Amino acid sequence: MQPIPYLFFKDTCREAFEAYGRIFGAEPEIMSFADMPVDEAGAMPGMPAEAVMHAALQVGEGWIYGSDDPSGQSPAMAGCNVHVEFATEEETRRAWDLLAEGGEIRMTLEPSFWAPLFGALTDRYGTRWMIGQAPAEG
Known part of the structure; x- marks a missing residue:
């Protein structure tokens, strides 16, 4: 499930x-x-x-x-986000840039202690996203 x-x-x-x-x-x-x-x-x-x-x-x-x-x-998605992780920096930044167009950035896409890149935004349609780059395996 x-x-x-x-x-x-x-x-x-x-x-x-x-x-x-x-x-x-x-x-x-x-x-x-x-x-x-x-x-x-x-x-x-x-x-x-x-x-x-x-x-x-x-x-x-x-x-x-x-x-x-x-x-x-x-109703607004208060308290709810869709989280998507990408394998590469290029994929992460591409999706981030497209979702951010006309939207509101809530947390800038940048390196974090848990992921090479992570950020949060609300797109122009009102959907709240958490976008990240998956940590390297190993």
């Missing part, structure tokens, strides 16, 4: 998952509310057809899921 973070967005899930796909080198699977079977279409009244009902993206050996928030509230 492996936990899968489920992220909620206020009308930006498709844009976010397409960006995450480019960042993490994977193709997102995206279902909109228009893809719902006709007999279930009334289950989410008021949701625009183009809104994302469910998105999935493989990140390394794990996954992240997401959708546009049907309540429209999109």
Whole structure:
């Protein structure tokens, strides 16, 4: 069993998952509310057809899921982060730079006593990330 973070967005899930796909080198699977079977279409009244009902993206050996928030509230991820570790400095800095565009850096990406590089940020979609470079084995 492996936990899968489920992220909620206020009308930006498709844009976010397409960006995450480019960042993490994977193709997102995206279902909109228009893809719902006709007999279930009334289950989410008021949701625009183009809104994302469910998105999935493989990140390394794990996954992240997401959708546009049907309540429209999109609460902040206070107390929750998605942590991703990369094998090399180049991969770590590339992902960091792309996620930081238009976002807010909470902890600068720099060497730490537990990892060659580590930092924390909130991206432009409101997702909180902890990005690190895995320590060398040995």
